[in-house]
Amino acid sequence: MGEAFLKLDNIRCGYDGQDVIKGVSMDIARGSVLGLVGPNGHGKTTILRAISGLIKLRDGRISLGGETISGSSADRIVASGIAHTPQGDLVFPEMTINENLLMGAYLPRAHAHRKERLRYVHELFPRLKERSNQIASGLSGGERRMLGVGRSLMTDSEVLMMDEPSLGLAPLIIDQIYDVIRSLKSEGRTLIIVEENVSRLTDLADEIHLLDDGHVIWRGNGEELVSDDVLMRTYLGG
Amino acid sequence: METAVLVILGGLTLGGMYALSAIGLSLIWGALGMLNMAHGALLAIGSYACFAIFTYLGISLIFAVPLAMIAGGIVGLAIYVVIVRHMFRHPSFETNIIIATIGLAIVSENLILRFFGAYPYKQPLSIQGGFRIGEIFVPYQNLIILACSSVLVAIVGVLLQNTRMGRAIRATAMNKDAALLMGVPIGRVYAQVMVFSGCLAAVSGIMLSTITTLSPTMGDSPMIKAFIIVAVAGLGNVYGAFYVAIGLGVLEAVFQYGIGVRFAFPALLLLVIVSLIWRPYGFFGSKTVVRN
Numbered sequence: 001m002g003e004a005f006l007k008l009d010n011i012r013c014g015y016d017g018q019d020v021i022k023g024v025s026m027d028i029a030r031g032s033v034l035g036l037v038g039p040n041g042h043g044k045t046t047i048l049r050a051i052s053g054l055i056k057l058r059d060g061r062i063s064l065g066g067e068t069i070s071g072s073s074a075d076r077i078v079a080s081g082i083a084h085t086p087q088g089d090l091v092f093p094e095m096t097i098n099e100n101l102l103m104g105a106y107l108p109r110a111h112a113h114r115k116e117r118l119r120y121v122h123e124l125f126p127r128l129k130e131r132s133n134q135i136a137s138g139l140s141g142g143e144r145r146m147l148g149v150g151r152s153l154m155t156d157s158e159v160l161m162m163d164e165p166s167l168g169l170a171p172l173i174i175d176q177i178y179d180v181i182r183s184l185k186s187e188g189r190t191l192i193i194v195e196e197n198v199s200r201l202t203d204l205a206d207e208i209h210l211l212d213d214g215h216v217i218w219r220g221n222g223e224e225l226v227s228d229d230v231l232m233r234t235y236l237g238g
Numbered sequence: 239m240e241t242a243v244l245v246i247l248g249g250l251t252l253g254g255m256y257a258l259s260a261i262g263l264s265l266i267w268g269a270l271g272m273l274n275m276a277h278g279a280l281l282a283i284g285s286y287a288c289f290a291i292f293t294y295l296g297i298s299l300i301f302a303v304p305l306a307m308i309a310g311g312i313v314g315l316a317i318y319v320v321i322v323r324h325m326f327r328h329p330s331f332e333t334n335i336i337i338a339t340i341g342l343a344i345v346s347e348n349l350i351l352r353f354f355g356a357y358p359y360k361q362p363l364s365i366q367g368g369f370r371i372g373e374i375f376v377p378y379q380n381l382i383i384l385a386c387s388s389v390l391v392a393i394v395g396v397l398l399q400n401t402r403m404g405r406a407i408r409a410t411a412m413n414k415d416a417a418l419l420m421g422v423p424i425g426r427v428y429a430q431v432m433v434f435s436g437c438l439a440a441v442s443g444i445m446l447s448t449i450t451t452l453s454p455t456m457g458d459s460p461m462i463k464a465f466i467i468v469a470v471a472g473l474g475n476v477y478g479a480f481y482v483a484i485g486l487g488v489l490e491a492v493f494q495y496g497i498g499v500r501f502a503f504p505a506l507l508l509l510v511i512v513s514l515i516w517r518p519y520g521f522f523g524s525k526t527v528v529r530n
Contacts, residue, residue: 054415078421090416092409103409106402107421155421 005030005190006051006082006159011060011070013050014214019058020046022214030158031188035205035222037198043214044194045087048161051192052084053077064159079107083157087164087194089148093137097128100136100147104154113156121150124180142173149180160184161192166200178204202226240374245495246488251380251449253487254387258442259460260467260479261394262435268411268474269431271332275339276317277439277464278457279346284310284440285361285447285456286350292362299363306444307437314436317342318429326428350454358451363444383445390441391480394434398476407431411474466510472523482521486510 004027014020021043028034036044049055051062053074062070069077078084083104092100101121105114122129125146131139136147145165152160165181166174178200185191185204195201201208202222210218210231218231225231259281266274288306291297297305321338325331368377398404409417410427417424443457450456467486471478486506493502513521 052419054418073423073425074415074418075421075423078419084419086415086419090413090419092412092416094412095405095408099405103405103417103420103422106406106409111402151420 003029005065006192007061007063008047008051009061009063011047011050011062012058013046013055014058015046015055020214021050023060024211024214024216025060026209026216028159028190028192029206030190032206033185033191033193033204035198035201035208036192036194036211037196037201037208037225038211040196042211044211045163046214047211048084048086048163048192048194051077051161052082054084078155078157079109081158082161083152083155083159084161085148085152085163085165087167089144091136091139091144091147091151093135095136096133097136097139097147098132100151101128101154104151105156107155110154110156114154117154117156121153124153124183125150125176142169142176145169145173145177149177153184159190159192161194163194164196165193166195166197174200198222198225198232240372241495243374245491247376247380247384248494249488249491250484251383251487252490253484254384254391255442255445256460256463256467256487257391257480257483258387258438258445259464260471260483261391261476262438262442263461263464264468264471264474264476264479265407265411265431266435267468268476269407270322270326270428272322272335273332273339273465274317274435275336275461276343276346277339277435278455278459278461279343280310280313280436280439281443281446281457281460282350282452282454283313283346284436284443285452286354287440288363288444289359289361289447289452290354303363303441303444307440310436310438310440310443311433312436314432314434314439315429317436318432322428322432323425347454354452354454356453358453360451361444361447364448379448383448386441386445390438394438395477395480403430407434466507470510470513470520472520475520475522478520478522 006028008024008026010023010025011021012019012023024047036047038044046055050057053072057070061068064080064082069080092103101118102114105111105117110117127143128146128150139147149162149165165177181191181193182204193201193205205222207219208222208225209216259277263274263277266272284306287309288302291302291305292299321342322335325334325338328334365378365382368375398408406417406422406427407430409420409422410424414424442460446460447456467483468479471482490502490506493505497505
């Protein structure tokens with residue numbers, strides 16, 4: 001990988017006084033795709049929450065383009081160019097699809113280009129355009145995921161983090177979501193994807209990190225990971 | 239027939255005043271998960287501010303009302319900056335803030351008493367007279383209150399529905415983490431909501447004082463009614479609060495006419511208790527409200 005654009009330097013963080021992430025460092029190059037895999041409850045989601053500022057670091061430093069972002073509030077981190085599609089999507093249930101998407105363009109930088117961004121998201125997810133005035137609470141799981149990803153794209157951020165984009169979805173919808181992720185990669189976005197289903201990352205991620213008990217215990221590419229029977233059986237149920 | 243029209247007109251007037259107060263409370267609950275027990279004090283502050291600006295500073299009522307609203311907004315902001323902001327992250331926030339705002343209301347009522355005394359001043363904004371439609375006498379004051387509250391509620395609706403700030407307030411009320419991830423500075427949203435609520439409480443207080451008199455505790459009873467409205471509508475549901483305010487205002491007027499002023503409020507409370515047993519999350523609320 002090239003020079004680090006997003007850099008995690010020995011970070012520690014967690015919940016209720018307990019460290020979930022116990023000293024993790026990562027260098028993510030601009031335009032690259034990083035896959036985070038590992039057993040449930042071992043810190044993948046927590047890393048994304050730490051990067052986006054939803055939880056504070058106990059130690060270490062996170063920087064984006066050389067500027068320290070750890071310690072900043074979540075809204076400032078978003079403004080610096082990091083979008084996060086969290087697990088469960090966190091759509092605004094009583095807003096329409098269009099209102100949800102417009103919330104993605106809340107920041108002045110994105111707000112100025114909201115119409116173009118909306119057209120772009122509608123092209124990627126025509127279903128969201130068809131149902132633009134529908135209230136989000138009535139959406140199916142797949143539609144919610146499309147809305148979650150679409151809303152992140154509205155932020156026009158350079159770094160996109162997606163937490164389990166395929167979780168609980170039908171294979172056809174997963175294919176659709178991953179088609180969009182691939183097109184984002186070809187646009188040169190920097191992507192961090194947390195995924196249970198390693199096979200989805202093998203041909204997509206430039207690098208995969210395997211997390212166990214709050215540590216990165218393995219780094220490599222997708223082919224190396226799937227060819228390692230011990231790792232697959234021990235950590236990934238393969 | 240005339241009586242029915244008058245009772246309904248009176249009820250709509252009451253409902254309009256309650257709506258402004260209840261919407262402010264509902265916004266605060268929705269965004270901050272906070273029961274503001276100083277809301278009644280904000281009503282009193284708004285009405286005394288209007289009275290003082292006109293009477294002591296000699297400023298025209300056209301400016302006195304907006305200035306009083308600004309005063310209410312400033313007090314709302316001060317409550318956020320001085321108290322709420324420091325308590326918000328604590329796990330016991332919901333209980334602590336009730337106690338803190340009760341204290342604040344007591345202090346504020348005593349300060350008003352200290353500066354203005356207990357004399358029941360008349361709000362200079364009262365407009366006497368009215369007009370007749372057939373046999374029905376329609377007081378100007380009721381119509382003005384109704385028109386003002388309708389316009390203000392419509393403005394609040396447009397602000398919440400169609401502006402970037404309004405969407406941010408609604409988003410924060412629905413899911414704070416998601417709002418943060420969209421870049422919404424939720425601290426600023428909380429402050430905006432407190433200012434907004436203070437302005438609405440002030441104008442509600444001014445309206446109330448035009449049909450009663452000024453007193454330091456004048457906001458207590460409307461605040462209790464506003465809490466009832468917010469609970470019956472469903473905590474945090476702004477539009478529901480408006481509909482319920484109008485409905486309860488009319489019901490109160492009907493009860494006052496039917497069984498007398500003394501028993502109208504207890505009868506209304508009885509109805510509210512039954513409705514909350516039937517729908518504990520309110521008519522427009524979702525089944526659970528979790529502060530996150």
